[in-house]
Amino acid sequence: MCKCLLCQEREATKKGSHIIPSFMMKRINSIDGRNERDHELGFSIGLGTVETYFGRDIYEERRREFTDDESRIEDRTNLDVMDNVFCPDCERLFSKYENRYCTTYGLPFDKDLESNTMVTAADAALFWYSVIWRVSATEHNDVKLNSVFEEKLRRAVLHENVNGMDVYYSLNYCKNYREDNPTFEFFDCNEDVAMLIVDEFMIVLFNGKEATQSGKEIWKMAFKCDVAKLNNGSKPEEIAIFPKVVFKQINDSILFQLVRRIDFKGKFNAMHRHLFGSDMPDFIYQEVMDEIQRAKLGDRFTVLNYSLSMKRVIQAHPEMYKVHFLES
Numbered sequence: 321m322c323k324c325l326l327c328q329e330r331e332a333t334k335k336g337s338h339i340i341p342s343f344m345m346k347r348i349n350s351i352d353g354r355n356e357r358d359h360e361l362g363f364s365i366g367l368g369t370v371e372t373y374f375g376r377d378i379y380e381e382r383r384r385e386f387t388d389d390e391s392r393i394e395d396r397t398n399l400d401v402m403d404n405v406f407c408p409d410c411e412r413l414f415s416k417y418e419n420r421y422c423t424t425y426g427l428p429f430d431k432d433l434e435s436n437t438m439v440t441a442a443d444a445a446l447f448w449y450s451v452i453w454r455v456s457a458t459e460h461n462d463v464k465l466n467s468v469f470e471e472k473l474r475r476a477v478l479h480e481n482v483n484g485m486d487v488y489y490s491l492n493y494c495k496n497y498r499e500d501n502p503t504f505e506f507f508d509c510n511e512d513v514a515m516l517i518v519d520e521f522m523i524v525l526f527n528g529k530e531a532t533q534s535g536k537e538i539w540k541m542a543f544k545c546d547v548a549k550l551n552n553g554s555k556p557e558e559i560a561i562f563p564k565v566v567f568k569q570i571n572d573s574i575l576f577q578l579v580r581r582i583d584f585k586g587k588f589n590a591m592h593r594h595l596f597g598s599d600m601p602d603f604i605y606q607e608v609m610d611e612i613q614r615a616k617l618g619d620r621f622t623v624l625n626y627s628l629s630m631k632r633v634i635q636a637h638p639e640m641y642k643v644h645f646l647e648s
């Protein structure tokens with residue numbers, strides 16, 4: 321058995337560990353706005369694909385709105401849960417941070433800048449460091465912080481101490497955004513700057529004073545902040561309130577760039593060269609892209625849909641492609 325990622329001492333015997341706290345995951349895309357466990361519908365965004373998962377109690381009828389893939393109709397996997405990465409003691413530590421921080425949703429969020437009076441400054445910082453550290457250490461979004469940054473967070477979380485860390489964060493919140501928009505979980509970093517979007521929160525974390533002035537870009541957003549305005553666990557956490565239109569712009573822009581990053585053109589050309597010895601003609605490529613869009617949202621950005629779409633388009637052009645497909 322592997323050692324626990326946090327303490328690096330005890331055996332990682334814990335099963336069903338949440339990487340993103342369940343009190344947040346259950347708000348993400350929860351069906352009918354029900355904040356209950358097992359009612360969630362999630363999209364896990366990887367490099368090139370988007371996996372959909374459903375909470376255990378999402379009925380077949382609702383699942384069919386999002387997928388035509390029969391194997392997903394019965395599937396009860398929750399992509400946000402991992403086995404054998406932490407020990408029970410460290411898992412209890414995460415729960416402690418989460419139980420304290422979840423009260424934050426009870427703040428009124430009726431000013432431009434809300435002071436988090438629900439938890440101590442240190443508990444607020446430790447909560448966010450524990451989430452970001454878990455996302456990075458488990459490579460939950462296929463992205464990892466640099467090792468110095470990650471180790472700094474690990475030590476703080478493990479020893480419950482944020483003193484002298486030289487780490488700063490800005491926290492933004494968009495109240496009621498999920499009433500009209502899907503929310504998701506997304507993480508990325510650029511050297512000593514990291515960004516996490518989860519539910520209606522967006523946090524930007526800086527490793528060191530210098531990083532706060534570096535203007536490093538993540539998904540075409542450049543981050544530069546004055547240390548005095550940032551949180552670091554030594555004074556009450558301040559949460560800046562985003563108008564819905566701003567948060568929507570950020571989310572839409574990331575999703576748009578994500579889909580562009582998939583490099584469909586390169587991938588389909590490679591597949592086409594492999595099968596037929598030449599690049600995919602432009603009009604065939606366009607037809608394949610249209611075909612991909614026709615799939616239901618939960619199926620759209622999956623490898624299965626990419627290959628089925630290409631197969632259908634090729635079958636529709638027997639004059640160009642003298643191939644037979646085995647029925648499956």
Ligand SMILES: [Zn+2]
Binds near residue numbers: 327
């Ligand atoms: Zn441990």
